[in-house]
Amino acid sequence: MSKILVIAEHLDGKLNGSTARAVSAAAAAKPDAIDVIVLSDAPDAIAAEAAKIDGVTKVLAVARAENAHALAAVIAPQVAKAAAGYTHVFAPSTTFGKDLAPRVAALLGVSQVSDVMTVEGPHSFKRPIYAGNAIVTVEVDAGSTVVATIRTASWPAAASTGNAQVEALSLDVALPSHTRFVNLQQGKSDRPDLQGAPKVVSGGRGVGSKENFEIIYKFADKIGAAVGASRAAVDAGYVPNEMQVGQTGKIIAPELYIAVGISGAIQHLTGIKDAGTIVAINKDGEAPIFEIADIGLVGDLFKILPELEAALG
Amino acid sequence: MKILVGYKRVVDYNVRIQVKPDGTGVVTDGVKLSANPFDDIALEEALRLREKGVAEEVIVVGIGPADLTAHLRNGLAMGANRAIHVQTADAVSPLTAARTFLKLVEKEQPGLVILGKQAIDDDANQTGQMLAALWDRPQATFASKVEIADGKATVTREVDAGLETIEADLPAVVTTDLRLNEPRFIKLPDIMKAKSKPIDVIELGSLGVDAADHIKTTHFAAPPKRSKGVMVNDAAELVAALKQKGLL
Numbered sequence: 425m426s427k428i429l430v431i432a433e434h435l436d437g438k439l440n441g442s443t444a445r446a447v448s449a450a451a452a453a454k455p456d457a458i459d460v461i462v463l464s465d466a467p468d469a470i471a472a473e474a475a476k477i478d479g480v481t482k483v484l485a486v487a488r489a490e491n492a493h494a495l496a497a498v499i500a501p502q503v504a505k506a507a508a509g510y511t512h513v514f515a516p517s518t519t520f521g522k523d524l525a526p527r528v529a530a531l532l533g534v535s536q537v538s539d540v541m542t543v544e545g546p547h548s549f550k551r552p553i554y555a556g557n558a559i560v561t562v563e564v565d566a567g568s569t570v571v572a573t574i575r576t577a578s579w580p581a582a583a584s585t586g587n588a589q590v591e592a593l594s595l596d597v598a599l600p601s602h603t604r605f606v607n608l609q610q611g612k613s614d615r616p617d618l619q620g621a622p623k624v625v626s627g628g629r630g631v632g633s634k635e636n637f638e639i640i641y642k643f644a645d646k647i648g649a650a651v652g653a654s655r656a657a658v659d660a661g662y663v664p665n666e667m668q669v670g671q672t673g674k675i676i677a678p679e680l681y682i683a684v685g686i687s688g689a690i691q692h693l694t695g696i697k698d699a700g701t702i703v704a705i706n707k708d709g710e711a712p713i714f715e716i717a718d719i720g721l722v723g724d725l726f727k728i729l730p731e732l733e734a735a736l737g
Numbered sequence: 738m739k740i741l742v743g744y745k746r747v748v749d750y751n752v753r754i755q756v757k758p759d760g761t762g763v764v765t766d767g768v769k770l771s772a773n774p775f776d777d778i779a780l781e782e783a784l785r786l787r788e789k790g791v792a793e794e795v796i797v798v799g800i801g802p803a804d805l806t807a808h809l810r811n812g813l814a815m816g817a818n819r820a821i822h823v824q825t826a827d828a829v830s831p832l833t834a835a836r837t838f839l840k841l842v843e844k845e846q847p848g849l850v851i852l853g854k855q856a857i858d859d860d861a862n863q864t865g866q867m868l869a870a871l872w873d874r875p876q877a878t879f880a881s882k883v884e885i886a887d888g889k890a891t892v893t894r895e896v897d898a899g900l901e902t903i904e905a906d907l908p909a910v911v912t913t914d915l916r917l918n919e920p921r922f923i924k925l926p927d928i929m930k931a932k933s934k935p936i937d938v939i940e941l942g943s944l945g946v947d948a949a950d951h952i953k954t955t956h957f958a959a960p961p962k963r964s965k966g967v968m969v970n971d972a973a974e975l976v977a978a979l980k981q982k983g984l985l
Contacts (some may be wrong), residue, residue, distance in 0.1 A: 527964075530835060554857070605901075619897070716963045
C-alpha cells in the first residue's frame, strides 16, 4: 500500500502550476492515496486550489506564521514530520523543490531521486544525468521512504476538475530561527510564465545587448509567447537570471520553442529537449542548434524578426 | 574562521558523454576530468572571503579514489591552504557525501561550508541541503551574492521567481550558482607552491559514516534523439511551416 505526499509550491497566495505536474507523476505510481500538503501563513486559498487537482485524495493545510516564506530550513522539519505514514514524498524540481526536498530526505535518513522523468513503478524511476546526455533507471529499496523531485517538463499538469477535502493539520515541531527571509526581487512581467507557456521565444548572445533584446520581447508579444534566454545572454546582463533556460536554469517543454541567436551549447539544449517543435534562427549555419531544430532558418535575426512580424500581419 | 569547500572531480563539461552499449555506465576511460565548475566557483568565493579578511583558512575537501590527489593539488594551486582527501574506491551518494562532510565539520568547526549547487555528472543537487539538515544549520542554496558580517551571511539566491535574499546565522552552508563569481586561473608558480601544501588522507571507512545506499542505478541509456529537421529559406516560409503545424 503506497501513499504519496506532494509538497505544494506557491507564491503570493497562489498555487504554482508545478504542483499539478508533481501530482501527475504521483498518479503514475498508482498509489492508494495522493495527499497534497500546503505550508503557508495563510494556506486556505492555496489549499482550495490544490483540492481541485485531479487525483488528489486530500489536502493538508498547515497554517503557521513561520511559513510566510518558503525557507527550506523552516519547511523541511514540518514536512519530515508530516511524512510519517507516507511511502513517498514528492516535490517539483523547481528551485523551491530542489532547495527543500534534499533537506527533507536527509531528515528522514534517505537518499533522494532527483528530476524524475518517468515512473516505472512505485520504486523504479528514470532520471537524467550528465545534462540529460544519459538517462538512468534507479531502484529505491522497498523498505525506505521515496523522496523525489519531479522534472516538471516531463509531466503534464493534472486537470483541475477535482474536489478533494481540505484538512487543517497541526504539526508539533520546533522551528529554527537561524534562517530569515529578507526580500524577493521578482521580475514583473505581463508575459506568460516561462515554465508553463505553450510558446517560448529565447534570445542568446547573438542578440548582442540588453537594448537589442527589445526585438525578442516585441516578437514574443506578437505571438503571445513567454521569453527565455541562454546562459550567455544572462551572463552578459542582457536579461535577468530567472529567464535562463538550460541544465542549470529552467527546463521547459513548450509546444513551440523559437531560439534566436542561440548557438546551442549542450547545457542549453538540455533545457529544451522536450519541446514540441524547435525553431532555430541563427546567422551561423553551422551552429549546433540546427542539429536538433525541427525548422531552421539561417540569417540575420534583426532582419528576420521584423519580417516574421510583418508576415503574421 | 575556517571555510570548508567541497571540491569534486567530474567529467569535463566539454566532453560529449557516451553511454556504454551494454547499459552499465558511461564511458569514462581516457575522458578528460576536471573540477566541477560549481566547485571552482565555491573555492573562488572562499578565497575572496579570505582575501577580504573574513576567513583565515580555506580547506578543500575531495571524496574519491587514491588518484584524486592531483585534482586536490589543483585546488591548492588555486589558493586553498590545505586539502582533506577522504579516500574511497566507490562513488558515494549525496547522502553519504553529506554525512562525510558532517564528520569533517565536527572536527574542523568551520564558520562556513561552500559547495557547488550541483555536480555536473549526477546533477543531483542535494549534498549541501543534506549537510545543512544533518548539521541543523542554515542553508543558502543557488547563491549569486554572499556577504559575511556580524556572524551572519546575507545571501542572494537565484530562484525561479527572481532573486531572493536571505539572512543566515553562521555557521551555515552555502551552495553556489553560476553568477556568484568568475574563478581565477591557476598560475604556474602556484602549482609549484601547491606541492608543499598539506593533504590529509582519511579512509572513508575510518570516519564511521553510514555509507549504505537506498538507491541503486540499474541501467544507463542514451537519451532519445531528436531528428534533424528541415531548413527554410526565409521568414515567409517559416511562418507557412508553423501555420501548417497549427503552431501560429
